[in-house]
Every structure is written in structure tokens, then in C-alpha cells.
Amino acid sequence: MRGAARSLRIAVRYTLLLAAAALMLAPVAIMVAGAFKPDALVLPEAGTLRGLFPERVTASNFADVLARTRFGLFLSNSLLVNTAIVALGLVVNSLAGYALARLRWRGRGVILAGVLALLVIPFEAIAVPLFWQVTLLGWRDTYLVQILPFTANAFAIYLFYTFFLELPRELEEAARVDGAGPWRTYLAVVVPNVRPAFASVAVLTFLTQWGAFLWPLMVTSGPAVRPLPVAIATFFTQPPLQWGDILAFGVMMVAPILVLFLLFQGWFVRGVAASGIKG
């Protein structure tokens, strides 16, 4: 009797999991199936189960995207902006986190309090004045305007700060006895010991910036420096409305990040979990 109740409970759990998985997967499946179908069939078949298994698979939508839009340019814009934000961010934010956690200097307490206070400000609260600032500077339609405001980040500094506080001091003291200054200690001893911190911050930065829409929408007016999230929205409103092409654009846009996600899943999940625990 006990065994039967247990198997029933397990069966109920798997049923719930499968139902949830079907609901979570359906929009993605409809997107992928539609991307490989002739345009005229996408909408009529989108609500049917049969529509998920197209009879005739075609790659013409992908060719259309490449012919109708400058997809390669948008992809390289996105890659350039995001790589720069993540790489520069790791350097400046980890240095700041280290200086706040370990070094003694005048004004440290004030700066630390300032960083913690800035944590509260969401980007949307400063978007309008920042837009005004960069317009006055003549920075619109550049890569710089998409990179620089997001490089120094209070949350990243705070995460590094907490990671550095947890690091045992003995390692650094040994380096100091050997005559290493703060920069050498940081590079040779600290960085190699907090690789998980770097990975978590890199993943979190990438996750929040890769989909950025509001800011690039405000500061890019032409395709030259436009990133993918704005490009798909523009393509979507550009007649004629061809769902096959739009979904193909979507598949091409999400494929690289899905591959990254599947390869480095553990880091994605740990990065998000770390933001919850430290936040």
C-alpha cells in the first residue's frame, strides 16, 4: 500500500513537470517550426499540433533575412557591445571590489556607502537624463554610448566585494611578505582564487545586457551600430509582415546564446542563484 501511494505521488509529480515543460516549450517550438515553413503557412498552422511538424521544410526564410536585413552587422554590433561591457566591467569592477574589501585608504567608507546607495537606482530611473547628457555630448549612434554607461556597475562591485571578503587573508599576506604590492597581489594571488566570482559576474552582466532594448532604442537611429534586440523590433514593424522571416530572424538571434547557455548552464544557474543569495 505504501509503495503504491509512493508511485502515485511520483507519477503526479512527473505529470505536473511534463505539463509545465509543454507550456514553457510551446512558444519556442512554434517559433522554430515557423522559421522553417513557407511564410503563408506560419499563421494558419501556428495553433495546431500538426503545425509543429512541417511537411515541407525550407531554409528560404533564413535566406530572406540575410537578403532583407543586415543581420551580420546587427550580430557583430551586439557581440562587440556585449563583449566590451563584460570584459571592461570585469576589470574595473573587480579592482574596485578588491580595493573596497582589502585596501585601507581615505574615503573608503564613504565610497562603499555610495556604491551601496547606487544599487537602488534602476537604469530606467536615469535613462531620460542620461539620454539628455549623451545628446548634448553628441554621442548618439556610437558604440561608445552603448558600452561606457554600463561598464562600471554597482551590483558587480558589490558582488566582487562580498566574494573578496570571504577569501582567506593568508594568501595575500604570503604575497606581501614576498614584497608584492597591491597590483601584483591582485593579479597573481587574488584573481586566480576567485574564478567563480568572475564567471558569475560575467554571466549576470551578459544576461542583463544581451537583451537590452530601451537604451539602444533611444540612442541608435540607423542600422550602423544597432544591436539585435532593436533590429528584430524594427524588422517586425517593417512591411510586408512575413512571419516566416521574422521567426527565422528570431532563431538566428537566439541560437548563439542558447548554445552558450547549454554549454555553460551551470554558470548561468549559479550566477543567478548568487545574485539571489548575495542580494
Next chain:
Amino acid sequence: MAAPAITGLALFVGLPFLVAFGLAFTSARLGSPLPVEFLGWEQFRRVLADPVFLRALANNGLFAVVVVPLQTVLALGLALLLNQPLRGLPLFRTLFFMPVVFPMSLVAVVWVLLYAPGEAGPVNAFLGWLSLGSWSPRDFLHEPAWALPAIMLTSIWQGVGFQMVILLAGLQAIPAERYESAAIDGAGGWGRFLHVTLPGLRNTLIFVVVITSILAFRLFDQVRIMTQGGPGEASTTVIYAAVRAAFERQQVARGAAMTVVFFLIVLAVTLLQRRLLRQEREGR
């Protein structure tokens, strides 16, 4: 060592933040030949008397009231299902988290297709199947009563995996001994959930509720792509209104006043969180 990051923060976060407060008290417009005047509280008075902005505030409020509890409960449910010694669970975790890596603008575009009017629209078709054919198809994104709920569902689909992962980490941090001693005391499954799981998750839940509430007030991408705030003003939001004022009508001062109101709401939510967390520390 801290100088580059601190300079960056000062120029691109601190300065615009102060500028927002400054601008909100003036008449500044982009590209206007008129001199900038100091208006005092006038912008705030105008913004808070503007029916579109008030509607936007109400929409964000409604979004928060519906989505925060719903998404938190769903995320907790998924986390509890995944926090078991069953086979194949990492695969499910991957699936549930996957939409989080989708850019919101792509999600919004795909969901415009899902909300297509008529029986062919996937959401309509699904509801028809679920109701055994008694559902009459809707044009979700063009009906005032449905536009905002449609955006809510899209947002939950994209975001629930994020909350789930945070709650799962919280669940796994609860020591197993607490469950064992509760079992010795004769607590059943429900009792263990109420007396061990929920108290153990308290801080994680507060965190999840707070970030979801703040996200509810930051709502922009989905609105811009799926409904442009419409039909009428049925799905307009605070940030959408602010961006429209500053960007489409060049009224930066008015947009700044709106974002200051937005910031004060976020600040209130954050202070409430700190207070709740402090209470718990003192309670122990």
C-alpha cells in the same frame, strides 16, 4: 585601483540621477530654442494631473498586484517539484530556465504571433481546446480588457525561470536536519512545508517578491513592441510614458519628472525589503 569604476559610476549613474532631479524642476526640451526656465514643482503637478500618467501608474500597480504573487507561487511550485530526488530533473530545470536567456524583444515579437486573433491564433486555439470549444476567440492585443493581461502572461513566461532558480538555491540551503526533526515531531508533508520550508525560505521569498515588484514598474519592452501602450491607454506604463515624453516629444523635463516618481516607488519597495529583513534578524 577603484578609480576607474568609481569615476564611471559617478558620471553615468550618480550624475544623471542628480540631473533627473534637476531637470524635473525645469522646462527643458531637447532642441528647443527657448531658454530653460525654473518651474519649481510645476512639472510634478502637471504629471500627477495627467490622466495618461495616472493610468500608467495604475497599470503598473495592477501588473504588480497580479504578476508578483502569481509568478512567485508558480516559481515556488516549480522549485519544489525540482527539489526532489527524481530522475531527469536537470533537464526540466534547463527547460524552465531557458526563456530567461531569450531577449525580451524577441519574446514579445513571438508572443504577438501567439496572440493572433481568430481560431488560428495559438493562445486562442489552446483555450478553445482547454474549454472543449466553448472559448470564443479574442483579439488579445487590441481589446482594452485583454491587452495588459496578455503582457502579464508573456512576462511570467519569460521570467518565472529566473525566480525558480533563486528559490531552488534557497530551498537547497535549508539544512536537512530541520526536516528530520520535524518528521520526528510527526509533521506531515504539509506541516513540514509550513513550519520548515516557508520559514527557511523567508529571506529568499522577500528578495524574489521585491525584485519582481521592481520589474513590474520597469515594464517597457513588451509594451513598446506588443501594444504601444494601447488600445487607447489600456497598457501604457510609467516608463513607456516617460520615454514617449522625452524621446518622441522632446519633453525631457516632463520625462525626468516621471522617472523621479518611478524612482520614489522603487525606493519605497526597497526600503520595505530592508525593513522586513532587519525585523527577521532582530527576531532571532
